[in-house]
Amino acid sequence: MISFPISINEGARLLAEIEQRSGQRLSACYQCGRCTSTCVAAFAFDYPPHRLMRLLQVGMVREVLASKTAQLCLDCMTCSMRCPMKIDVAGVIETAKAVADEAGLQDTERNVRLFRRGFLNNVRRHGRLHEAGLLIWFNFKTNNPMNDVKLLPLVLRKKNFHIFPPRIKNRRQVRRLFREINGSGKQG
């Protein structure tokens, strides 16, 4: 029996959940690594896609759920398109991330999660994205005020660029959309 620092039972349960929710046959992976071969973000991952698949196969689910990979995957689906066993690898990673979010197991790539949350809160407030507002908020939150600021003069050449938030009329309906997912939508 292989023993990893995770309860085998818990691993099996989470694994079954990932397999069921993603609809993918994890056991079909034979570790050819083609998914990793052209992954543009793999250099920033802790586990490249093929290793993530292997971790799942042997039940090391907690490692996967808490991984940078789950947070950083760009969902470009290149891996899914090229898998010789037709596994939707990106779908598996995405499912792992969703499971991790629900279980509160993500504990890495805080900035990436912060960005996603900021983006969506920005949309909730105005109904549309206010790019400048998101940039300022994000830089403030991450204590990195100069991030991308050099790009501002460039975008300001675009006459329509919204310095002030664009606002839609029926913001109330958009907020109801947000409330519809998991109550308030304030978590995460």
Place this chain on the structure above:
Amino acid sequence: MIGVFICQCGTNISATVDTGKVAQAAAAMRGVADAESIQYACSDPGQAAIAAAIRHKRLDRVVIGACSPRMHEATFRRALDRAGLNPFMLEMVNIREHCSWIHSDVDQATEKAAGLVRKGIARVRHHLPLSAGKTAAVRRALVVGGGIAGIQAALDIAAAGIPVTLVEKSPTIGGNMARLDKTFPTLDCSSCILTPLMVEVKQHENIELMVNSEVDDVHGHVGNFEVDIRRKATCVDEKKCSGCMICQEKCPAKAPDDFNAGMGQSKAISVASPQAVPLVASLRKEHCRRFSGGKCRVCQKLCPAGAVDYGQQDEVVRQSFGAVVAATGYGFYDWTGAYPTYGMGLYPDVITSLQYERLLSASGPTGGHIRRPSDGAEPRQVVFISCIGSRDESVGRPQCCSVGCMYIAKQAILTKEHIPDSQSYIFYIDMRAGGKNYEEFARRAQTRYGTLYIRGRVGKIFPRWGKLVVMGTDTLVGDQVEIEADLVVLATGLTASDGAGGLARKFNISCDENGFMAEGHPKLKPVEAEAAGVFLAGACQGPKDIPATVAQAGAAAAKVIGLLSRGELETSPMVAAVSQSKCSGCFKCRDVCPFGAIEDERPAAGRTAARVLASLCRGCGICSAACPPGVISLSGYTDKQLLAEVVAALR
């Protein structure tokens, strides 16, 4: 007096079916004099027990509940024969494939088995003694395909004194093996070991060689196949051509070089290769200037033998054969459409392994010097990628090609021998080196020849400044790798050859989901096709290497020799018969018979009736079912027998 024997088949049947209970149930039936359960009915003691029961209990008919009749019906018929009973007084009931193997509940399976045996007993009561007829077999064999498989089969059959016709669709025999440079794991020169066999075929008094020929149409059956063979027009008289190649030298029309797998160029009229057998030119009309509206007649003018004949027509000859060997070989998977990220064939320096063989071969377009196609430079960094169109469900090809691992290892070794300061890289997934001395050979590619094996699949190839960037993964390191290569060789998988499917249909050979011809039984009938008298040799049956191909070809030849050396074949007595006095002469039977086995006859003046030609009848029963007045009966499957079975089943 019926005897019933229920086979336990070890635990194959007895684990799910209570054979004792089944025997007990059978014993209670009318006319059953003996019913027993036997551990292995087909074994020596099993057959002895059945024979003893026949003698001691004066049985006159026997029911055996065991495996499929396809497996052992012949065995038990012989057992009856030896015990002095007519062999056709046997009824086999399949309680293994149809019952024990597919069920798990013992009580229900036992009940079902008892029911099946009950049907068998009801049926066997109506069995009549039958006797097999004899028919003469044509003492000539047809071998289709002139690669190493067909060559070996033809030579072996011919050596036994049986005449052979070898039909090959291309202008030369030799097949794919003739295009290979060296062979694994011994590095024998492929031509050196093959060419003498090709010449022997040409010279053998018992072999008629027909190149540029294909099977058009097939009639008949085992012992007497009537086959139409089409000799395609090549505009060259084979008997006159001496193979001097002057036509090829002077022909102004360039054409793709098929023999060299597209590496290099040939002419519209050409001899396939300097080692071609027969050494005869042929003209490809689609590339010839004369046939595309021009006036060119250069080849005809210059031919010293006067062999060029632009008006030559296809010729169809009909021959009869007692047996057939299919040896249609294999093709290579066309990767260009399926792997867009490898450049779709747009990068000249991404080639297939067969093309690389031609670059390695002394008879190839570069005279055996490795020169890459784009600029003729000698490559230093060569990347091999395995499993192209193999083990890849995304392109619909899950199977292993079974030879790729070995031929890549060979090509890496040869690369180093040709260019000592080169470096070869092999992207592989799992190393499959199961043959004799194969593992040692592949190991040598690494240890002695410095080939770097990288475990992983390549994601993408793209050109950069005259090189090819190969983006892959080393799954053992766990990270991406990138190699700048001068040449990339794709190990394409093996497919059924073009036209194999059409030939299979003509001879009633079934094909598997990958297009390869299906053997009669995966273990026990590896060279017999389902159709009687048709045998399989080589890669047409599935990807295999040269030793396995030669072995299978020899086995197929032995089967043909065994079949045809008897001179006559036993025919099944289970054929249809017409009760002519009741026949209305409508000939519906003749319309539906797939074998042309029904003819008309005048039993009395002014009246025609149908007659079954027993030698052609295959016992399919379609005529019997179609006959409006119901006067055709199929021996062994009479209405009485079938109805008795149905009644017993419904009870």
Place this chain on the structure above:
Amino acid sequence: MSVYSYFPGCSLSSGAMEFDKSFRLVAAAFDIGLDELTDWNCCGASPAPHHWGGDLGILLPARNLHIAGSSHDSMVAPCAGCFNRLKYAQHELAHNGELRRRTERVLREPVHYQTEVLNLVQLLNREIDPGDLAGRSQGRLAGIALGTYYGCVLVRPPEIVRYDDPNNPVKMEPLLKAAGATIPHFPFKTECCGSYMGLARKEIVLQASRRIIEVTLECGIDALVTVCPLCHQNLDLRQQQINDAFGTDYHLPVLYLTQAIGLALGFSPAELGIEAHLNADVGHWTLRNDDQ
């Protein structure tokens, strides 16, 4: 004149306003009617499907589908990202009753989701006759090698977007060829640019986009053509960041498809908003051909 419901999305109404500008010019030139959705909202872009369980990635575009579907049979979303989200929402609303009920609970009426959703390439291929385009082309793209960069979300996942070959898309090519450009083989047409990581994980974007630009130049391509504002941002706006990070000196123009077609039709770079790009240096294309 066929009239389409037009969903610009956040990018085309702000950071990628030149995409909107050039699209309207080209649409007018070919008599394509555009009727902008009233009071549309953000489609959720890349973050929505990857946060808070992902359902926002369906609910947000569903509202837009509903608005378009209430008045039009067909809608066009030029932004590849918006197109992808709308197609996803359409697919989910059709197959997931639970999500459909939740959407309707918010909208307080039955949701219209069956309106036809077109991406820009699809729309232009439908509405523009290549012969017509070739005839009206002013020869400005003659001799210009354009790289067709589709990105990932326009063609993936194939079972949802049902558009073009997900590994080797080709549908932009006939339009640009008709416009007079040459289209060299470009092996990176669907390679990911780094997506939305620009702020939070900049090095992913810079690395991924640098690779694309590098290969583009090696293929002898003069400019890339895209229909994705996020790709455009990463490849054009961040090109200086790439040069700073890797010590390169790239000046590769990246055009929206409608800008390239607009150039062929004779609109000036300024009219098409190309001057708002970091790499706006396409002026000499015009000159070169005016000289002839």
